[in-house]
Amino acid sequence: MGETRSGTDVPLLEMRGITKVFPGVVALDNVNLTVKQGEVHLLLGENGAGKSTLIKTIIGINKPEGGEIFWLGQLMKIHSLKDAYELGISVIYQELSNIPCLSIVENMYLGFEKRKNGLIDWKKQRVCARKALDRVGLSDIDVDTPMEKLGMGQRQLVEIAMAIDRKAKLIIMDEPTSSLGRSEIDFLMELMLELNREGVSILFITHKLDEAKRVGTRVTVLRNGKNSGATMSVKDVTEEDIIQMMVGRTLEEKYPKRKNVRIGKEILRCQGLCADKFDKISFAVKEGEMLGIFGLIGAGRTELVRAIFGADPLATGNLIFNGEEIEVKRPRDAIRQGVVLITENRKEEGLILIHNVIENGTIVPLEKFQNKLGFIDNKKRLAAIEEYGQELNLRPMQPEKLAMNFSGGNQQKIVIMKWLISGAKVFIFDEPTKGVDVGAKVEIYNIMNRLLENGASIIMVSSEIDEILGMSDRVMVMYEGKQTGIVKNDGSIGEEEILTLATGGTL
Known part of the structure; x- marks a missing residue:
């Protein structure tokens, strides 16, 4: 050499x-x-x-x-x-x-x-x-x-x-x-x-x-x-x-504003949720609303949303969806109600990397594509992928391409596509822009805003304070598994107040 x-x-x-x-x-x-x-x-x-x-x-x-x-x-x-x-x-x-x-x-x-x-x-x-x-x-x-x-x-x-x-x-x-x-x-x-x-x-x-x-x-x-x-x-x-x-362009708005969003009725309420990593957590989220969840490493944020989705067990507490108590023991129970989780680890838990976009995008709602004889209608699957792929601006728009060969931002879009096709109503995003570049971040924020405009509800876990304050309507802060406050994000609070709550202080 x-x-x-x-x-x-x-x-x-x-x-x-x-x-x-x-x-x-x-x-x-x-x-x-x-x-x-x-x-x-x-x-x-x-x-x-x-x-x-x-x-x-x-x-x-x-x-x-x-x-x-x-x-x-x-x-x-x-x-x-x-x-x-x-x-x-x-x-x-x-x-x-x-x-x-x-x-x-x-x-x-x-x-x-x-x-x-x-x-x-x-x-x-x-x-x-x-x-x-x-x-x-x-x-x-x-x-x-x-x-x-x-x-x-x-x-x-x-x-x-x-x-x-x-x-x-x-x-x-x-x-x-x-x-x-x-x-x-x-x-x-x-x-x-x-x-x-x-x-x-x-x-x-x-x-x-x-x-x-x-x-x-x-x-x-x-x-x-x-x-x-x-x-x-x-x-x-x-x-x-x-x-x-x-x-190749300026990003005039790092956190794009929503248009024509009306916050409606309460859709999901969590009462007294307890498990190994969190205790007595209570909050609600409404149609058209984004609730941000912030906390430092070890606060219990991810463990909380995984339990709501049924991926991890709850010890005690109640989940109320559209005014009726529901039992969620596994992810399938949550999905049936329209409550879904976009995990922070999309490569291991959100996608099957060796499968293509069609297979990943339709794996959950596969029964939607059955014909009268019970067989899967692949033309219908492809049509759905192309429709939602265009809506989400998936690049490149190649339904047969393996998920592993897409960039991080486009992989995130494939995960979101899967839940959109399933008919989800409550989207839980855990670190939605982790490992995503600044241009793709804005695209994902726009997708989230469109979900809210269409009446969905979003719970967003993020470790970035500016993302929490830039996107959320309200913010719930956690510290060592406990809820230290829920504050309205109306411009009256900033990073200092959020960090005070995230380190166990009070406002």
Whole structure:
């Protein structure tokens, strides 16, 4: 792979004219990217802009049809992940790549075992793992702890510890904060800046522009597989500038306003709901209303909505739908009443990734497509998918395409489509825009607004305060499994009041 030469004026990584073609699609078209030594370089763009393809090209998974890659000024051919690791490149993916049943130390050195006399040197591995974990703030975690026992934020930090242990010169972070709470995000941001000061370069991919501005040095934006403008200094651009580069237009309203919405009768009431992770939760939601639920990590938000949907058991409490008490012991019971859940983990719980749009979109209301003889009418299924796909602006509109091959925003649309076709009345959205770019966020908000305009009710769980305040009619706040308040979002409250309730305080 060749020798490298030193000098901080020489870029660490330089990609010139990178072109990658898949059957029928030009994924990267003459893309340029330069990462300097000791900088946090932002790589931004909508879902489907080419960011993931570019990352896979850097680490040798994709072989480009055109272009050159330079490492510390020398032309390189990166043929595999092993080549990338040997150069000093580590990747931390949004969907973590660890093996849950193995311990931290086993995960850290899987494929990179430290050996002595041909045998794995477990003592040395544990010593090195301990040092790396201390470095990322996990001093109280035993190196033999199974990964499945750790929270999402801790798993993320273990992956960073791996990169530190391997003395990475470039750490690529793909949406590392998407599953983290506010305090965990703050810690990670500070850690990134600290690593940066020590000379480690970071290529940071995120949809959260406030985070990008907070830690970034320079920014490169991709749109439709091409560079959107030149790489610029972060201090010289605004969030609006970045959004325009990403989507090709300005987003005049980050949170679009609803039109012709009339809040009607109460449709769902929850009384005294109790389970392992929450206690005595009571609230109601009306037709045409969006109720936001906010709380910090561990507040019990997701556990609450899963119990309402019947995915997890309720210990005590009552669910009243359209004035009548209902019994929900499993998701099918809730679906029959028209109460549905769009989970935060769409890839594992919302979709069957190896099935196409038709199969995913019609899997719940399949009986709607039976003919008089009891057979499934596939033409009718296809017609429904095309109708709702057009309404939701699914891109590309290819009913036979596998769900796994759509971007995050379009995968979310397929999940929503499934519930629309089922005839749902109460939509529970758990982190509806998680891992979704700014352009697709607005599309999803518009879809939610149209649901409300058509008389549906929405319960939205979100860890983003500005999203809660930008979209909700009322906000219920939770702290350590308890309800600390329900406030009307009429402009009289702000982030400070919401955070006060979310940390156990009172207004």
